[in-house]
Structures are given as C-alpha cells and as structure tokens.
Amino acid sequence: MTPSEIPLLLDRPAITVDLVIFSVRDHDLNVLLVRRLEAPFRGRWALPGGFGQPNESLDDAARRQLQEETGVHDVYLEQLYTFGAPRRDPRGRVISVAYFALAAATVNAQANGGDVEVAWHSLTRLPELAFDHGEIVRYALQRLRYKLEYTSVGFELLPNEFTLTELQTAYEIVLGEKLDKRNFRRRILDAGILAETSRYRESDGQGRPARLYRYKENAVTEVKARRLFP
Amino acid sequence: MTPSEIPLLLDRPAITVDLVIFSVRDHDLNVLLVRRLEAPFRGRWALPGGFGQPNESLDDAARRQLQEETGVHDVYLEQLYTFGAPRRDPRGRVISVAYFALAAATVNAQANGGDVEVAWHSLTRLPELAFDHGEIVRYALQRLRYKLEYTSVGFELLPNEFTLTELQTAYEIVLGEKLDKRNFRRRILDAGILAETSRYRESDGQGRPARLYRYKENAVTEVKARRLFP
DNA sequence: ACAAAAGTGTTTACTATACACCCATGG
DNA sequence: CCATGGGTGTATAGTAAACACTTTTGT
Secondary structure (H helix, E strand, C coil): CCCCCCCCHHHCCEEEEEEEEEEEECCEEEEEEEECCCCCCCCCEECCEEECCCCCCHHHHHHHHHHHHHCCCCCEEEEEEEECCCCCCCCCCEEEEEEEEEECCCCCCCCCCCCCCEEEEEHHHCCCECCCHHHHHHHHHHHHHHHHHHECHHHHHCCCEECHHHHHHHHHHHHCCCCCHHHHHHHHHHCCCEEEEEEEECCCCCCCCEEEEEECCCCCCECCCCCCCC | CCCCCCCCHHHCCEEEEEEEEEEEECCEEEEEEEECCCCCCCCCEECCEEECCCCCCHHHHHHHHHHHHHCCCCCEEEEEEEECCCCCCCCCCEEEEEEEEEECCCCCCCCCCCCCCEEEEEHHHCCCECCCHHHHHHHHHHHHHHHHHHECHHHHHCCCEECHHHHHHHHHHHHCCCCCHHHHHHHHHHCCCEEEEEEEECCCCCCCCEEEEEECCCCCCECCCCCCCC
C-alpha cells in the first residue's frame, strides 16, 4: 500500500462472502442453494452468503452466514477465491470472497424461520444461478476434486463414523469414476489416518455388517505430491 | 446473497490489492518491497499494492499496481488469498486481496518517478514489514514451494532462454535443497515442456558452454499428483 | 441354501532414486 | 595441460495397478 491512501467511501466496492456447500446425497454430489426473494435475479437460485460485520474476520463471516441462512454449522470450511469482475452484480461494484464447505449427508439444512427457500441441488442438473454463481460453483468443484486426490478433506463429506464402502462411494461420486475396492482399502488403511471402532453397521437389506471407522484427529491431511522434479 | 442487500456506504470496508513478487537474485529468493512514506508504519517496508478502480477486475488492478508502483510488467501473476482480519490496518477495516507474481532476474524494478523507494529483499533477512504483510509473504512462499513441485510455474522465474543448470539452481534456491543433476535433467526433458534452441551460453569464467532452452508455450502446466486413493 | 455385501493377497509393470565418469572450452 | 562447468546411463528399490474368491449375515 502506497501514497494513494484509503479512498473516499463513495469509491468503495461492496464486499460479500458467498458459500459453496457440497454434500453427497442420494448418490449424487449436491450444492446447497437459497432462492432469491428480491431483484436482481428474483426467484433464481443463488449461493448462500451476505455481508460481513465490522468486527468479524472473513472466516467468521462465512461461518455466521452459513449458520444464519441455512442452519448448517460445524462443517469444514476454507476460502476458495475472490471474484471481482466489474459487472458481476448489476447494482454496482460487488466483490465476493467465496468459501467452500463440505457437509456430511447427516447435516440438515433449513431456512431460518422466514420464507427463504433453502434446498440441496444435484450438480448433474443445476438450474441457472444468479450472478456469476454458476462460475463459482464450477471453480469450487474443480478445487474439491483436486483436493480429494492429494489431501484427506474427503472425510469431511462423511459423518463421524462410516464404513469403508461409504467412504469409497463418496469418493467415486465426487471424482466421477469407479475405484478398485482392494486398492482403495489398502491405501487408505496404510495411510494410517483411520481408526477402527468396535462397531458395525447393519446393511439395510442384507449382507454382512460392515465395520465402522472414524477419521483420526491430528492425522496428516496432505499427502506428498508426485514431484515434477527430483 | 439474501434479504440483507447492499449495505450503507458507511459499513463498507475498504479493499486493496497487495502483491508478493518473487525473484531469484544473487543466489537467494527475493521479494520486491516499497518503503512507506506515510503513517501508519511510516518508513517500514511493505508489499506494493493499492486500491482498485471502479471498472477494473481484481487481476487488472493487480497488474496495474505492479506496473505503476514498481515498473514491473508482463510477469506471471495469480491470486493468492484474501486477508480480512478486523484490525489488520489501524486506520479501519481494510480487506486485502493478495496476489503473487514471479519475475526473472532480468526484470528490472524501479520507483515510478516519485521519491518512493523500491527494492528487492532477500527472504533470508527480511525486515519487519508493515501491517500483516509478513504473514502474507510467508503464505506466498508456502504456495510458491508447493506449486513448484507439481506445476511448471518455476519457469516464470527465468528469462525466455536459460540453461538447465540455471533452471536447476532456481529450483534449489526456492526449495532450499540440492537436487540430483542427472535425475533433474531427465525428468524435465522427459516432461516435454522444454524446447532446445541452437544457442549456447558461454560460462562466465571457464568451462564448456551450456545449451540454451526455452519453455514451450502451451506446455501442460500441471503434473498429476500422487493420489492418496487409487 | 441363497442372496447380498464385506473382506482379503499376489503378481506385474512402472516410476523414483542413487550414483561416477567423460566432454568441451578458455586461459 | 589444467581448471571449470556441461553433459550423459544403468541398476535397484519402491510404489501403483490389475485382478477373483471366501466370509458373514438375514431371509
């Protein structure tokens, strides 16, 4: 920051926090959306989000918006990217700090009292979204797939206890490809990030009950990438 | 974005763009800094940056600030992270969209006329910076090292034509470790991202002249990571 | 006893690493 | 002819991928 110091209030863009909340439901990757009640884009689905408060960090603002607007709390959250194209909001200059969040299928979302509609939408049949929110979702999906491959954020898509088949299915749904069961289990167990519980899940219909695991706290979350250079 | 619509001007934070420009010089990784002329932190070194203009994207604002403030242009630039802790600027709420840039040692920086000091600083002996800029630099360094391992951004630290030893040295300086010459050359040549030129660089003192290479435009920039899961 | 899902090892191909000597040039 | 940096190949270890049958449970 240099000689040109803090600008006149009139020149300031507005700044919002928007959230892309992913969850695996009904055998599909879903995003949580809210329906807009006012112009512009009235009636269209949009990402939850809003303005920060004066004494709140961006992360805190994201968490608060999530809770207030959708009832979702205690989920994995990370900053995604800041979008600031000049005409992305027809009302004027609005810069949006986008976050992405991962919620287990057991997490419930509900409108906070008012008449705002909140709903999960499958990514395979996403409606046209308000503003540039479609672009933000695409970017978030790319980041999710990418991180799934070399970090352990994937566990954030599951409840505390889960079976290895449930974990594998979540991965397959997000990555959009089938994985080999034996290799998957070997890798994930060898990584030493799971703790076996003594409990089992009865399969709905029939079949052998599956052992439940939980994700170890303090587990390493990043796996070394295959380096381009030695 | 929901019922709470665009807020009063008074509630709006100011928003700046700050730049972390890395360059390998004098056998060290350097960052380009400017000395502050005004309070707060008058006399301290800070990241170049400033406010965006109404009809300018964030990327454009970053590029313009870089050119205007330091004379640096046509370098690799990418958005890093947005910093928005409530008290990071003592004058009031300022949210900063940080960018990181890579410049070859042949790129010159110079103050734009005025009496602003602009200088490269080695990361091994960085002065205490203004605001939270020290934290921003640390975060940028982490990102640079990370990307160096699994993308080809490293080439942005070198001029158009370079020798393999120069390339290897740049990697060694950024990563802070020695690399094996034969393995390095094999990997980088096998990756098919370099084109051999017919020219050679005379080594300063003595020794056999080294072949010059250039980075292929359109080369793949990402290398597949070693996946945690099969 | 059968249907349904859980669980388990081995072989083969590929990729990464470690390592030492000859080559071209200028003084 | 020597000092300096450039350039090159191979053997070994480790990691990834492909692949099919047995076990446990409920009906």
